[in-house]
Amino acid sequence: MRQLFGTNGIRGIIGDSMGPELALGIGSAFGTFVGRGKRIAVGRDPRHSGEMLSQAFSSGARAAGCDVVDLGFLPTPALQYYLKLRPTFGGGAIITASHNPPKFNGIKCVGREGLELSSEAEEEIERIYFSKKWHSAAWDACGSYATDEGAGAPYVDGVLSQVDAEAIVKAKLGVLLDCANGAACHTSPGAMRMLGCRLSTINGHPDGAFPGRMPEPTEENLKELVALCRRVRPDIAIAHDGDADRATFIDDRGRYVPGDESLAILAADTVSKARGGIVVAPVDTSLVVQEAVAAKGGKVDYTAIGSPIVTKRMRDLCAVFGGEGNGGAVFPKHQFCRDGLMSAAGMLDVVVRSGQRLSDIVDALPKFERRKLRIECPEKMKAGAMRAIEKRLGDAVTIKVDGLKIVDGEGWALIRTSGTEPIIRVVAESRSASSTEERVKSLRATVLEALGDAASGSAR
Numbered sequence: 001m002r003q004l005f006g007t008n009g010i011r012g013i014i015g016d017s018m019g020p021e022l023a024l025g026i027g028s029a030f031g032t033f034v035g036r037g038k039r040i041a042v043g044r045d046p047r048h049s050g051e052m053l054s055q056a057f058s059s060g061a062r063a064a065g066c067d068v069v070d071l072g073f074l075p076t077p078a079l080q081y082y083l084k085l086r087p088t089f090g091g092g093a094i095i096t097a098s099h100n101p102p103k104f105n106g107i108k109c110v111g112r113e114g115l116e117l118s119s120e121a122e123e124e125i126e127r128i129y130f131s132k133k134w135h136s137a138a139w140d141a142c143g144s145y146a147t148d149e150g151a152g153a154p155y156v157d158g159v160l161s162q163v164d165a166e167a168i169v170k171a172k173l174g175v176l177l178d179c180a181n182g183a184a185c186h187t188s189p190g191a192m193r194m195l196g197c198r199l200s201t202i203n204g205h206p207d208g209a210f211p212g213r214m215p216e217p218t219e220e221n222l223k224e225l226v227a228l229c230r231r232v233r234p235d236i237a238i239a240h241d242g243d244a245d246r247a248t249f250i251d252d253r254g255r256y257v258p259g260d261e262s263l264a265i266l267a268a269d270t271v272s273k274a275r276g277g278i279v280v281a282p283v284d285t286s287l288v289v290q291e292a293v294a295a296k297g298g299k300v301d302y303t304a305i306g307s308p309i310v311t312k313r314m315r316d317l318c319a320v321f322g323g324e325g326n327g328g329a330v331f332p333k334h335q336f337c338r339d340g341l342m343s344a345a346g347m348l349d350v351v352v353r354s355g356q357r358l359s360d361i362v363d364a365l366p367k368f369e370r371r372k373l374r375i376e377c378p379e380k381m382k383a384g385a386m387r388a389i390e391k392r393l394g395d396a397v398t399i400k401v402d403g404l405k406i407v408d409g410e411g412w413a414l415i416r417t418s419g420t421e422p423i424i425r426v427v428a429e430s431r432s433a434s435s436t437e438e439r440v441k442s443l444r445a446t447v448l449e450a451l452g453d454a455a456s457g458s459a460r
């Protein structure tokens with residue numbers, strides 16, 4: 001059981017649960033895990049605490065005998081691409097809290113060739129950290145320190161090589177790009193110019209306080225961008241999260257495109273080019289992805305929630321595409337991790353090759369209604385409650401990779417316990433609002449009855 005690593009690295013609040021002591025220890029543990037004499041790449045997003053944590057992590061890794069190459073400020077996928085191009089490196093770390101508010105920061109460790117670490121690897125790093133059994137190199141065996149600020153250009157070239165850049169340049173698309181004052185500021189604007197876009201940029205300078213908007217590209221946080229789009233009317237607007245491994249979109253009619261719909265568009269296009277194949281997505285992904293993929297001859301495989309789980313499954317199944325409904329898409333021909341610039345370039349590619357406007361592509365997708373529900377459940381009752389729910393639902397449960405999922409001809413529903421709050425979450429989706437409402441109402445009753453079972457002990 002991991003205590004520090006969450007679904008995407010270690011996160012915490014600066015001055016509280018995250019600081020240089022932790023970064024130093026994790027650096028030593030990661031360096032020991034990777035092995036003395038190996039090289040490690042370290043990068044960061046523009047948070048104010050980034051340099052402090054990066055230096056502490058690097059010191060720990062060097063004390064364990066690893067040579068550190070500091071890539072400075074860059075997107076998470078650019079660090080991963082740097083490692084992909086350098087298979088002799090032992091791995092790397094990016095200091096980022098992704099979409100979290102500015103008071104947070106985090107440490108995301110990645111393995112060789114930029115691949116996501118398995119949960120077993122993270123457990124091993126934690127074991128070394130908590131036991132303090134890290135390697136302490138002698139005076140003449142401490143690791144070296146070098147900088148390389150040239151990681152951005154090969155990364156941008158790598159992304160552009162995956163799309164029909166010539167056709168996109170000819171189309172001269174009007175693009176409004178929102179970098180969130182985050183890690184995309186030095187890569188995405190240049191890439192869009194290389195693609196011949198008529199580019200306007202907002203929140204385009206790096207600032208770890210995220211003064212323009214909060215770094216999560218949700219519809220709520222992008223209200224001002226949506227309003228701007230309705231005045232300026234670009235062909236497409238692109239919004240990154242803080243570390244630029246995600247991209248969300250606003251269409252030419254100034255409408256926010258839900259993440260599941262942009263995932264469906266990118267997935268269907270990739271499957272169409274590959275003439276079939278498997279797309280991997282978490283269990284809570286909308287049916288719009290499954291239907292769009294099936295229409296092009298592909299199939300969706302569902303995993304537990306968490307992008308490292310999705311990418312691991314993609315590698316196991318040789319999937320052609322994968323991702324999550326939060327704007328995180330994985331293009332394995334490029335690399336096996338979420339990549340915001342790749343998603344953005346991929347979407348421009350789809351729009352140009354289709355000859356349609358993004359709004360037409362969005363409108364052609366099947367539409368589904370989704371409802372969410374939170375039901376309070378004390379931490380200690382969660383396991384018993386889930387057993388009782390499963391007992392009550394019986395054969396209706398068809399997928400158990402993460403929580404309990406019911407799928408039928410009308411739609412689906414998922415019941416999961418929260419990893420961070422004392423609640424059980426219910427999500428349901430189907431074609432009509434009334435059917436979804438019905439589904440949620442019935443599952444609410446089932447969960448409440450099951451909580452009663454668990455409290456009285458009858459679920460054992």
Ligand code: MG
Pocket residue numbers: 098099241242243244245246
């Ligand atoms: Mg992110």
